[in-house]
Amino acid sequence: MPxxxxxxxxGNPTIESRDLSVWYARxxxxxxxxxxxxxxxxxxxxxxSGCGKSTYLRAINRMNDTILSxxxxxxxxxxxxxxxxxxxxxxxxxxxxxxxxQKPNPFPKSVYKNIAFGVQLHYRASEKELDxxxxxxxxxxxxWDEVKDRLDxxxxxxxxxxxxxxxxxxxLAIEPEIMLMDEPCSALDPVATAxxxxxxxxxxxxxTIVIVTHxxxxxxxxxxxxxxxxxxxxxxxxxxxxxxxxxxxxxxxxYITGRFG
Amino acid sequence: xxxxxxxxxxxxxxxxxxxxxxITLAELSELAIRKAVDGLARLDEDVAHEVFTLxxxxxxxxxxxxxxxxxxLALHAPVARDLRTITTSxxxxxxxxxxxxYAKDIGxxxxxxxxxxxxxxxxxxxxxxxxDHTIRMVDTATEAFVHRDAESVRNIIEVxxxxxxxxxxxxxxxxxxxxxxxxxxxTGARYILVNRYxxxxxxxxxxxxxxxxxxxxxxxxxRVRAADRSKDQERET
Numbered sequence: 001m002p003x004x005x006x007x008x009x010x011g012n013p014t015i016e017s018r019d020l021s022v023w024y025a026r027x028x029x030x031x032x033x034x035x036x037x038x039x040x041x042x043x044x045x046x047x048x049s050g051c052g053k054s055t056y057l058r059a060i061n062r063m064n065d066t067i068l069s070x071x072x073x074x075x076x077x078x079x080x081x082x083x084x085x086x087x088x089x090x091x092x093x094x095x096x097x098x099x100x101x102q103k104p105n106p107f108p109k110s111v112y113k114n115i116a117f118g119v120q121l122h123y124r125a126s127e128k129e130l131d132x133x134x135x136x137x138x139x140x141x142x143x144w145d146e147v148k149d150r151l152d153x154x155x156x157x158x159x160x161x162x163x164x165x166x167x168x169x170x171x172l173a174i175e176p177e178i179m180l181m182d183e184p185c186s187a188l189d190p191v192a193t194a195x196x197x198x199x200x201x202x203x204x205x206x207x208t209i210v211i212v213t214h215x216x217x218x219x220x221x222x223x224x225x226x227x228x229x230x231x232x233x234x235x236x237x238x239x240x241x242x243x244x245x246x247x248x249x250x251x252x253x254x255y256i257t258g259r260f261g
Numbered sequence: 262x263x264x265x266x267x268x269x270x271x272x273x274x275x276x277x278x279x280x281x282x283x284i285t286l287a288e289l290s291e292l293a294i295r296k297a298v299d300g301l302a303r304l305d306e307d308v309a310h311e312v313f314t315l316x317x318x319x320x321x322x323x324x325x326x327x328x329x330x331x332x333x334l335a336l337h338a339p340v341a342r343d344l345r346t347i348t349t350s351x352x353x354x355x356x357x358x359x360x361x362x363y364a365k366d367i368g369x370x371x372x373x374x375x376x377x378x379x380x381x382x383x384x385x386x387x388x389x390x391x392x393d394h395t396i397r398m399v400d401t402a403t404e405a406f407v408h409r410d411a412e413s414v415r416n417i418i419e420v421x422x423x424x425x426x427x428x429x430x431x432x433x434x435x436x437x438x439x440x441x442x443x444x445x446x447x448t449g450a451r452y453i454l455v456n457r458y459x460x461x462x463x464x465x466x467x468x469x470x471x472x473x474x475x476x477x478x479x480x481x482x483x484r485v486r487a488a489d490r491s492k493d494q495e496r497e498t
Contacts, residue, residue, distance in 0.1 A: 217338055244340040246479030253341045258269040 001032065004234040005248040008225065010036035014178060014208035015060055019074035022055050022064060029055040031232040032074065037225075042200060042209045044223035044240065046216060048255065052232040053212045057180050060210065061097035062090045078178070095122055097178035098171030103187050104163035106155035106170070111138075111147050114155045114166055115173045122174050133173050141169035142199055161192025168199065179203060181211040185218065197222050216256055220244055228252045272337045276346065279329050283350050286322045287403035289315055290357040293364035294399060294462060298392040301371045301455065309368035316368075319361035323354045342476075349476035353406065356465040356472075360399060363458040370451050387431045388455055394424050395459045398466035405470060411477035414470030418482075421467045428460040 013036035022030040030052040037043050045053040055064065062083060064070045075082050083093055106114050115134045119125055125133065134151070138144040143165040147158070155166055164184060171179065181200075185193040200209055200222050213219050219226050219240060226240040228249075236243065236252045247253045254260055293315040300308030330351045333339060339347055398420055405414040435452050438444035444452075471482050 216340070220340075245344060247341050256340045257343050258265050258272065 001233070004034070005236045005238070006034075007236070007238040007242060007248060010038045010225075012039055013037050014039045014079060015210070016077045017056075017059070017074065018076075020056070020059060020076055021073045022052070022059055023069075023071045023073075024055075024067065025069040029232055030059065033229070033232075033234045035227060035234055035237060037208060037210055039208055040204055040206070041225060042204050042211060042223040043225040043227065044219035045210065045212045045227045045229060046214075046219050046256075047229035047235075048260070049214075050231075051229040053229050054182050056229065057182055057210060057212050058099070060178070060180055061094045061099055062088075063094075063099060065090055095174050096176055097180055098174070098176040100164070100167055100171060100179065100181040100184045102183040104160060104167050106158070106163050106166050108154065108156055110152045111155050111158070111166060112151040115170050118170050119173050137169040137173035138166075140172050140203070141165045142195060142202075143169055159192070161188050161195060164188060164192070164196060165199065168196075172203075177207055179207055179209045181209065183212055183214060186214060193218070216244075228255065230255070268337070272333065272339065272343065275329065275333045275337070276343065279326065279333065279347065279350055282322060282326050282329065283354070284407050286319060286326060286354060286357050287406060289319050289322065290360045290364075291396070291399050291403055293319065293361040294367075294396055297364035297367040297371075298389075298396065301367055302389065304371060304374050304377070306372055309371040312364050312368035316361045316365040319358055323358045326350060326354050345476045345479060349406075349472045353469045353472050356468045357403075360462050360465050363462050366458050367455055370455055373451060374448075387427070387434060388452060388459070391424065391427045391431060391456065391459050394420070394427065395463045395466070398424065398463050399469075402466040402469035402473065405473045406476075409473075409477050411474045411480075414473055415482075417467050417470035421463050424460060424463040428456055431456045 015035075015037035017033055017035050019032040019034060020030060021028060021032050033052075033056060035056075045056060047053050058064045059072060059076060060078070060083075064072065072084055074084075076084055078093065078096065081088070107117060109117070112134055115137050116130050119130060119133050135144060135148075138147060143162060146162060147153075147166075150157075155163065158166060164187075168179075168184075185196050188196065197218070200211070203209060211219070211223065223240045225237065226243045227237045228235045228243065228247075228251075230251055236247060236249045238248070243252065244256060247256060293312050296308050296315065297312045299305070300312060330347050333347050337343075398417060401417060401420075402414055405411070432453060435444065435449045435456070439446050439449040474480060474482050
């Protein structure tokens with residue numbers, strides 16, 4: 001199997017996979033991917049549909065576990081702990097690594113309850129504490145000013161961009177260390193996209209972000225590092241500017257210049 | 262909505278047009294300097310006027326290429342080799358334009374002689390050698406661009422050092438001849454200018470060569486400005 005080009009050495013990674021493979025029934029979606037995700041930086045994963053990028057993202061917080069036929073091999077470390085090892089509670093893992101989906105998926109409840117719900121699941125909080133957490137999370141997600149007078153309104157009444165930021169606020173409320181984003185802007189217009197990208201820029205000060213995106217300009221804008229995957233393999237991992245200016249692999253070059261995919 | 266394949270096709274059309282224009286521009290600039298030197302050697306005013314026309318053509322084409330590059334950058338957000346091709350073209354059009362401009366300056370000196378060289382053309386014999394080196398450098402650099410050949414220009418800086426040495430020798434020679442009055446001052450001054458123009462053209466050829474290496478390999482050669490290099494040499498001696 002061809003070895004990927006890894007052109008940067010990442011010390012003290014937040015996430016590290018070694019020979020990670022994932023199967024859906026007999027179909028191998030990820031082939032022995034070894035990748036170190038740098039701490040408190042944004043790493044983008046790009047590649048054509050079906051390359052395994054979303055599967056890789058979901059492997060990080062074991063969201064693939066919910067798919068019955070899914071099988072994982074190899075190792076994946078979060079902060080040095082093998083998340084597929086024994087005695088790992090996926091619920092606690094997911095508290096550490098929040099996942100944002102392509103389509104905003106708020107609960108059909110009030111703005112306030114959307115955030116409070118997750119917090120109450122993990123912590124016992126007084127009403128006052130809860131108010132504080134809700135406000136703080138909404139502020140962090142740059143949504144507070146837009147919804148502070150509509151906290152009791154149904155979240156489904158918000159715009160698409162606001163819903164997505166609400167989902168980010170919901171994830172932030174339980175103070176994750178890692179934010180996994182699966183094409184978080186693909187359903188949003190350019191203005192809403194810019195707001196999410198601004199938010200990513202602020203969030204990375206305190207957390208590690210992995211973003212899967214189809215939009216290569218977005219990867220170039222928000223990510224310090226970029227991984228290119230193809231047919232389940234990691235092909236190249238570099239600093240984003242290097243990957244887009246001087247890709248090492250012909251495959252990477254052909255993909256990012258739009259020759260296929 | 263256009264598909265990715267259609268977008269790629271549109272970008273490729275633009276890149277093809279850019280490449281064709283760049284090749285023409287390189288040919289015109291090289292022709293301009295060849296003609297300028299030839300015109301000066303024979304004091305042929307018609308040839309000098311041809312150089313002026315070439316310079317205008319180069320300028321107009323340079324503007325068109327710049328516009329094409331800006332359109333391609335704005336519309337396609339190119340990356341990798343595409344990006345390097347466009348930014349390199351954008352940079353070296355300026356070098357090619359400067360080369361044509363110096364060719365024009367040499368043409369003007371041809372006109373200043375008014376068809377008669379008042380002195381023996383010995384000074385010019387050295388200049389001929391200088392001009393041959395310079396033209397060869399321009400040719401190497403533009404050929405490297407056309408054929409996307411990084412290897413042929415890797416040592417272009419060393420060739421330029423030869424040109425720089427020749428430039429200094431010729432300068433000293435002309436000054437010496439003017440001092441001992443075997444060369445009249447007006448002619449000597451014109452030769453000094455031509456000598457200088459050729460040396461500058463060679464520097465632009467170096468720029469083009471280094472940009473071609475970047476375009477093809479994404480590698481930045483260690484770049485020392487010619488002026489700084491000559492300063493360093495002065496310090497060493």
